[in-house]
Amino acid sequence: MSDLKIEGIRWALINENGWNFMIAATPKGLCYVGSQHAPYEQLEEWVKRYFPNRTLIQDEVGMQPYKAEISEYLQGKRQVFTLPYDYHGTSFQLAVWETLCNIPYGQTVSYSDIAHQIQKPAAVRAVGTAIGANPLLVTIPCHRVMGKNGALTGYRGGLEMKRQLLALEGLLHLTN
Known part of the structure; x- marks a missing residue:
């Protein structure tokens, strides 16, 4: 018999002011924020x-610290997240996601801006692919990335979710 302990992935539902999506965490931190x-x-x-070989465990109580910060954001009461993350990707993806975390609340940047910030100016398409693989919608703010001309572009959660997040941050004029 194996002594290996299989860790679970805890999950909960965010249901706040018309928002409805799932979040999940490992013992190390938030690992997933789903689509609306x-x-x-x-x-x-x-x-x-x-996370193969991990089981999903619904845990509304244990996920409360994550739910609280995300709910505060959705209510317009929080601009910066302090919760721990547990995300995994290639070194390129990690560089892109870490750069996304530095985009201030209420501001947007282009894919090209991100490529320049990670010192890979020719990698604009790869930046877009890395952003599309972001497992933490909302909390790693990929919704703040726009097309070079300011156009609303792809979002794993769908363009309507992106519009809603931008509107929440006072950027609705950019989505018309």
Whole structure:
């Protein structure tokens, strides 16, 4: 018999002011923020892909610190997240995601800006791909990245979710 302990991935539902999405965490930190109104199966498939051999455990109480910060943001009461993260990716993806975390609340940048900040100015398409793989919507603010001409561009959570997040941050004029 194996002594290996299989860790679970705890998850909870955010249901706040019309927002409805799932979040998940490992013992190290938040690892997933889902798309608006996405089915449970989306979370289940993501866990199978990125955390194989882990089980999903619904834990509304244990996830409360994460829920609280995200809810405060959705209510317009928080601009910066302090919760721990547990995200995994290539070194390129990690560089992009860390750069996203430095985009101030209520501001936007372009994909090209991100490519320049990570010192890979020719990698604009790869930056877009890395942003699309961001597992932590909302908390790693990829919604703050726009097309070079200011156009609203792709978002894993869908363009409507991106519009709503930008509006929440006072940037609605950019989404018209």
